[in-house]
Structure formats: C-alpha cells, structure tokens
Amino acid sequence: MISGRGLGHTGGTLDKMQSIPGYKVFPGDKRMRRTLKEVGCAIVGPTEEIAPADRRLYALRDVTASVESIPLITTSILAKKLAAGCRRCARLQDGSGAFMTRLEAHAS
Numbered sequence: 679m680i681s682g683r684g685l686g687h688t689g690g691t692l693d694k695m696q697s698i699p700g701y702k703v704f705p706g707d708k709r710m711r712r713t714l715k716e717v718g719c720a721i722v723g724p725t726e727e728i729a730p731a732d733r734r735l736y737a738l739r740d741v742t743a744s745v746e747s748i749p750l751i752t753t754s755i756l757a758k759k760l761a762a763g764c765r766r767c768a769r770l771q772d773g774s775g776a777f778m779t780r781l782e783a784h785a786s
Contacts, residue, residue: 679721680729680758682736692723729758 681691692703703723705713710728713720724733732754739745 679719680724680732681721682723682732682754691721695721729761732758 679691681695695701696703702709703721704725705720705722707727710720710722722728724730724736726733735750735754739747739750744750
C-alpha cells in the first residue's frame with residue numbers, strides 16, 4: 679500500500695505507521711522487496727521511484743487546501759490500484775477514525 683501523511687485532521691496513514699518504533703515509511707527498494715517477500719505486504723510512502731506523481735499530488739493537495747476533494751482522493755486511490763494491476767476496488771474506508779465519517783455525506 680502506498681499511502682500519505684498529514685491529510686486532514688486525522689493525520690495520514692504514514693504518520694500513524696511512523697509512530698511504531700523502528701517502522702520505516704520510506705524503506706528503499708531493497709528493504710521493501712525483502713519485506714514483501716517475507717511478510718507479503720508493506721505500507722510505505724511515495725518516493726521518486728515508487729508512485730512519484732502521487733507524491734507530488736499529496737503535496738499539491740496540502741498546499742492548495744484541497745485535501746478533502748473527493749475527485750482527488752478517488753484519483754489518488756485508483757491510480758495506485760490500477761498501476762499495481764488491481765481489477766476491483768471494494769470501497770473507501772469510512773467511520774469515526776477515518777477522514778470521511780460517512781460516505782453517504784459525500785455522494786453526489
């Protein structure tokens with residue numbers, strides 16, 4: 679999973695993961711591949727080598743106060759999923775600890 683930091687009042691997934699002692703949110707290619715082989719999954723941040731456009735979009739959304747833009751959130755999620763070869767996406771996260779407490783409130 680490629681995730682971001684500091685988005686909205688809940689903080690980003692990377693902020694939460696980085697609170698775990700020793701967790702590397704930017705592990706580098708070699709360490710990430712080893713982790714994927716050993717554990718089967720990883721939660722990391724975008725870098726110049728991994729999802730570079732998403733890294734720039736996170737920064738742009740932050741400085742333009744468009745963190746809450748549903749189209750930009752959707753674009754970010756789907757771009758990463760499609761780049762990884764995903765064919766189906768179940769749903770966005772919602773609830774009391776999520777950025778969106780109720781998906782229905784954002785439906786158009």
